[in-house]
Amino acid sequence: MRIRDTIRRAGRSLRQAKARTLLTSLAISVGAFTVTLALAAGAGGQAYTDSLIKSNGDAKHLSIMAKVNNQSDTPKEYGADDGSGAKQGVLTDRDVTKIKNVAGVSEITPAYSISAAYMTRGGGAKKYDTTISIKADRTALSLAAGSLQNNQVSNGSIIVPEDYLPVLGFTNAQDAIGKTLTVHIEKPSIMLGYPSAQSEDKTFTIAAVDKKSTSVLQYRAALRISTDDGKAIYDYQTAGIPQSDQYYTINVRVADNVDVKSVQQAIENDGYTVFSLQDIQQTLFQFINIVQWGAAGFGFLAILASVFGIINTQYISVLERTQQIGLMKALGARRKDIGRLFRYEAAWVGFLGGAIGTLLAVATGLFNPAIAKALSLEEGTKLLQFNPLTSIVLIVSLMIVAVLAGYFPARKAAKLDPIEALRTE
Amino acid sequence: MIEVSHVTKTYGKKHTAFTALNDISLTIPDGASVAIIGKSGSGKSTLMHAMSGLDRPEKGKVIIDGKDILTLKPKQIDSFRAHQMSFIFQSFFVQANESCYDNVSLPLEIANVPAVKRRKKIESALQAVELLDKKKSRARDLSGGQKQRLAIARAIVNEPKIIFADEPTGNLDTVTGGVIEDLLFDYNKNQGATLIIVTHDSELAAKCDMQIHIKDGVIEKMTTKSREKK
Numbered sequence: 001m002r003i004r005d006t007i008r009r010a011g012r013s014l015r016q017a018k019a020r021t022l023l024t025s026l027a028i029s030v031g032a033f034t035v036t037l038a039l040a041a042g043a044g045g046q047a048y049t050d051s052l053i054k055s056n057g058d059a060k061h062l063s064i065m066a067k068v069n070n071q072s073d074t075p076k077e078y079g080a081d082d083g084s085g086a087k088q089g090v091l092t093d094r095d096v097t098k099i100k101n102v103a104g105v106s107e108i109t110p111a112y113s114i115s116a117a118y119m120t121r122g123g124g125a126k127k128y129d130t131t132i133s134i135k136a137d138r139t140a141l142s143l144a145a146g147s148l149q150n151n152q153v154s155n156g157s158i159i160v161p162e163d164y165l166p167v168l169g170f171t172n173a174q175d176a177i178g179k180t181l182t183v184h185i186e187k188p189s190i191m192l193g194y195p196s197a198q199s200e201d202k203t204f205t206i207a208a209v210d211k212k213s214t215s216v217l218q219y220r221a222a223l224r225i226s227t228d229d230g231k232a233i234y235d236y237q238t239a240g241i242p243q244s245d246q247y248y249t250i251n252v253r254v255a256d257n258v259d260v261k262s263v264q265q266a267i268e269n270d271g272y273t274v275f276s277l278q279d280i281q282q283t284l285f286q287f288i289n290i291v292q293w294g295a296a297g298f299g300f301l302a303i304l305a306s307v308f309g310i311i312n313t314q315y316i317s318v319l320e321r322t323q324q325i326g327l328m329k330a331l332g333a334r335r336k337d338i339g340r341l342f343r344y345e346a347a348w349v350g351f352l353g354g355a356i357g358t359l360l361a362v363a364t365g366l367f368n369p370a371i372a373k374a375l376s377l378e379e380g381t382k383l384l385q386f387n388p389l390t391s392i393v394l395i396v397s398l399m400i401v402a403v404l405a406g407y408f409p410a411r412k413a414a415k416l417d418p419i420e421a422l423r424t425e
Numbered sequence: 426m427i428e429v430s431h432v433t434k435t436y437g438k439k440h441t442a443f444t445a446l447n448d449i450s451l452t453i454p455d456g457a458s459v460a461i462i463g464k465s466g467s468g469k470s471t472l473m474h475a476m477s478g479l480d481r482p483e484k485g486k487v488i489i490d491g492k493d494i495l496t497l498k499p500k501q502i503d504s505f506r507a508h509q510m511s512f513i514f515q516s517f518f519v520q521a522n523e524s525c526y527d528n529v530s531l532p533l534e535i536a537n538v539p540a541v542k543r544r545k546k547i548e549s550a551l552q553a554v555e556l557l558d559k560k561k562s563r564a565r566d567l568s569g570g571q572k573q574r575l576a577i578a579r580a581i582v583n584e585p586k587i588i589f590a591d592e593p594t595g596n597l598d599t600v601t602g603g604v605i606e607d608l609l610f611d612y613n614k615n616q617g618a619t620l621i622i623v624t625h626d627s628e629l630a631a632k633c634d635m636q637i638h639i640k641d642g643v644i645e646k647m648t649t650k651s652r653e654k655k
Binding site: 009332334418 | 500532
């Protein structure tokens with residue numbers, strides 16, 4: 001028999017036993033539904049984690065800190081010098097030079113600690129306390145207005161938090177873009193309690209307004225300026241005092257085509273403590289994977305259970321159609337044809353079950369907005385993400401599983417003796 | 426020509442053994458109509474099964490057109506049945522849930538006839554048994570006589586050389602049975618196909634060219650209508 005005719009006949013005999021076919025398929029669809037949903041949730045979880053990480057940090061960014069002692073966290077004897085600049089958990093320019101020479105490091109910036117006395121729009125406007133920080137990494141900010149190139153501030157520009165706008169007299173975020181803001185910088189007084197000896201005004205152009213995002217784990221409202229501007233302020237504030245050129249953290253940006261992990265390893269080998277976003281990301285992904293495959297495991301169990309349903313249904317089908325099988329054999333149908341007829345029936349059942357389960361799971365995806373709302377995630381977050389390829393692979397696998405389950409019933413059918421099958425008494 | 430020589434078929438083993446066919450030999454010329462007559466358990470069905478290759482006797486030869494079908498491989502016998510033979514049964518064995526069209530299509534599908542060529546064959550077979558108007562009806566909605574006519578359409582659709590009919594009128598009343606008989610004999614005469622009817626109806630048997638009486642696995646009597654006695 002031709003394959004097409006066999007498939008058609010298989011489909012027709014399933015249609016003639018609609019209830020039985022549907023029930024058997026539903027058993028499989030439970031498994032397919034669970035697996036699809038687990039994989040979708042896993043994919044969604046990873047995508048969400050990814051966006052979370054991106055808005056909380058820059059994947060190419062490394063934070064470097066000193067170990068208490070070179071190569072180890074055990075304190076070393078006072079006065080002993082091991083050649084590295086690291087001393088008492090503080091990094092110096094010697095460390096900067098050393099790390100700069102590590103292959104794969106494209107940018108290196110010490111975390112300059114700077115402060116501002118106040119900010120003002122000038123011309124007699126009120127003065128306000130403020131926090132100022134340097135945007136050294138390329139972490140994405142969620143912007144209310146304006147734009148940034150590569151998530152960096154250009155020299156002379158400044159990012160203002162949305163919360164600052166009302167006191168600065170801007171009506172909305174767009175209104176602030178392109179306007180200037182003056183930051184007053186003071187040199188620390190030599191002696192505590194005395195007024196500062198020196199101070200200066202720095203004027204910046206507002207390039208962007210950022211706002212708090214729900215996906216940012218920790219948000220601090222601060223004015224953000226470029227590394228060069230920050231360094232200038234740092235140099236101004238620390239010139240001539242003993243604490244100059246000492247840093248707790250050095251920020252490193254890894255070159256674009258270089259593996260972050262290997263650079264991190266190289267710097268760690270030089271005797272520093274290095275934190276990267278990848279560390280966190282990997283831990284989170286690992287967690288999501290465990291949950292995802294755990295849930296999928298239940299789906300696989302359901303599929304295993306439905307296999308027995310298929311075997312049972314197919315055996316009943318063979319018994320019911322003994323005469324048909326006998327007739328076909330008498331008319332010259334080969335064993336192979338009969339076996340194939342029943343295997344295709346099983347495949348149809350597997351296909352139906354897979355398709356029903358997948359469709360139901362995809363329909364669950366319509367609840368994505370509700371899920372995001374219930375978990376108070378950022379609007380538009382899709383925690384269930386379906387991949388058509390995965391679904392196709394799943395459905396095809398279920399068809400194969402069904403065919404394997406139908407092996408024994410199909411063999412029984414193929415082996416039927418036509419004389420016995422057609423005996424009327 | 427069908428030549429059966431020294432065919433013996435035994436069921437069971439040793440002391441429970443039962444000889445269904447005991448050293449049977451006979452010759453059926455092409456295009457003949459033959460009745461195999463006997464009571465139930467006489468071995469007449471077994472003889473039909475042996476001649477059609479459904480059953481394998483342990484001794485003897487069944488030579489059809491010069492080939493001993495008992496020495497063929499299963500694949501070749503299946504192909505032989507698909508292309509050269511067909512069957513009609515007492516209980517019709519039409520597929521109740523399928524349309525008349527699909528019922529008749531089955532032997533063509535089994536014989537690997539391409540889909541484009543099937544339609545004409547199926548329709549002319551249904552036409553021959555006057556069921557063309559029922560081609561889309563399900564077989565379960567037919568009467569007994571119509572079902573057997575459908576079975577005949579299925580039997581003749583692939584233009585077989587040999588038709589085996591096992592008590593074809595056994596489940597039908599005299600009038601409808603007569604229609605079925607006419608259809609079978611018409612096909613036998615017009616197409617020159619060999620018709621082998623297994624029956625215990627002596628009236629039906631009398632209409633055949635040749636009568637083979639079987640009793641306890643041996644040929645009791647063989648008569649031919651207008652030719653010499655064997």
